[in-house]
Amino acid sequence: MRVIGIESSCDETAVAVYDGESGLLAHQLHSQVALHQAYGGVVPELASRDHIVRLLPLLRCALAEARSTRESIDAIAYTAGPGLIGALLVGSGFARGLAYAWGKPALAIHHLEGHLLAPLLEADPPAFPFLALLVSGGHTQLIDVAGLGRYRILGESLDDAAGEAFDKTAKLLGLDYPGGAALARLAERGRSNAWRFPRPMLDRPGLDFSFSGLKTAALVALRGRDLDDGLRADVARGFEEAVVDTLAEKCRRALRASGHRRLVVAGGVGANQRLRARLRRLGDETGARVYFPRPEFCTDNGAMIALAGCLRMQAGARPAPGPGVRAVWELADDVT
Numbered sequence: 001m002r003v004i005g006i007e008s009s010c011d012e013t014a015v016a017v018y019d020g021e022s023g024l025l026a027h028q029l030h031s032q033v034a035l036h037q038a039y040g041g042v043v044p045e046l047a048s049r050d051h052i053v054r055l056l057p058l059l060r061c062a063l064a065e066a067r068s069t070r071e072s073i074d075a076i077a078y079t080a081g082p083g084l085i086g087a088l089l090v091g092s093g094f095a096r097g098l099a100y101a102w103g104k105p106a107l108a109i110h111h112l113e114g115h116l117l118a119p120l121l122e123a124d125p126p127a128f129p130f131l132a133l134l135v136s137g138g139h140t141q142l143i144d145v146a147g148l149g150r151y152r153i154l155g156e157s158l159d160d161a162a163g164e165a166f167d168k169t170a171k172l173l174g175l176d177y178p179g180g181a182a183l184a185r186l187a188e189r190g191r192s193n194a195w196r197f198p199r200p201m202l203d204r205p206g207l208d209f210s211f212s213g214l215k216t217a218a219l220v221a222l223r224g225r226d227l228d229d230g231l232r233a234d235v236a237r238g239f240e241e242a243v244v245d246t247l248a249e250k251c252r253r254a255l256r257a258s259g260h261r262r263l264v265v266a267g268g269v270g271a272n273q274r275l276r277a278r279l280r281r282l283g284d285e286t287g288a289r290v291y292f293p294r295p296e297f298c299t300d301n302g303a304m305i306a307l308a309g310c311l312r313m314q315a316g317a318r319p320a321p322g323p324g325v326r327a328v329w330e331l332a333d334d335v336t
């Protein structure tokens with residue numbers, strides 16, 4: 001079973017080829033970060049237009065890299081949501097047009113399912129069931145994963161997602177969009193505990209998150225002060241430590257409550273080194289095994305969509321009629 005994966009939900013255009021027996025054969029990606037940077041965030045119309053330009057060359061490169069021809073491909077999987085509706089429609093139109101021309105099935109994939117299956121792209125992948133911490137630009141969720149398509153949300157952010165909080169705080173610190181990785185680099189030079197920000201919602205039971213207060217705390221810390229490098233780095237460090245502590249503590253509680261022995265971390269913030277180190281330590285402390293995708297598969301990519309498509313095909317998924325794109329789509333809703 002060999003599947004092409006197409007990702008175009010936001011500001012990355014990506015195409016990959018995944019083979020059920022040989023694994024990942026190719027993955028190609030074009031980031032639109034430079035395109036959107038001047039505007040301080042993603043401009044949806046520009047994103048859609050750029051996806052149109054990039055998809056075909058990326059497909060050609062991916063097929064060449066995979067040494068695959070049309071005959072060897074069994075299905076075409078594409079991200080159907082959640083995401084920017086125009087961007088999703090470009091990927092869906094492209095994937096479905098290709099599928100029609102080649103006489104192959106087109107499979108609509110949930111973007112977050114792609115993220116949480118991404119650790120299965122690595123050697124020594126986790127087996128089902130597991131607990132997943134999904135931390136991306138748009139979502140922060142703890143998910144009980146019983147098996148493929150069997151997802152139960154245990155907790156989620158009530159306001160900003162972790163990645164969104166990183167990006168907004170990065171902006172306050174004068175860093176370019178998307179600021180998560182840049183903030184993490186700045187935090188490296190900051191002093192631990194020079195600023196002690198709140199650990200939101202740790203004082204009450206439950207597995208939900210709230211991150212919007214943290215950017216306000218960072219704003220208050222910066223207000224009226226000279227924005228010198230030392231202060232910026234200390235605030236970045238304080239902010240990152242607060243997010244990491246909060247995520248780690250909620251994971252500890254979720255492991256305890258669910259009884260899972262495996263923790264899978266996925267989504268763009270999963271590339272954060274301090275979070276990775278902290279969750280590895282949590283694994284040592286609790287006896288749970290912690291799995292991460294490599295950092296480039298934490299952020300948006302086509303490999304995770306191709307993999308999800310392949311697993312879905314192997315499980316007997318059938319193509320859905322219509323373009324099937326959804327800007328808003330809960331993971332626990334009829335993913336099939």
Ligand code: KG4
Nearest residue numbers: 136137138163180181268269271272299300
């Ligand atoms: O999963 P993703 O690529 O896109 C969504 O589906 O949302 O996640 C992007 C998010 C952005 O908010 C970005 O700032 C954040 O992941 N991010 C990071 C790091 N790398 C990416 N946040 C913290 N530390 C990083 N190293």
Ligand code: ZN
Nearest residue numbers: 115136299300
């Ligand atoms: Zn994503």
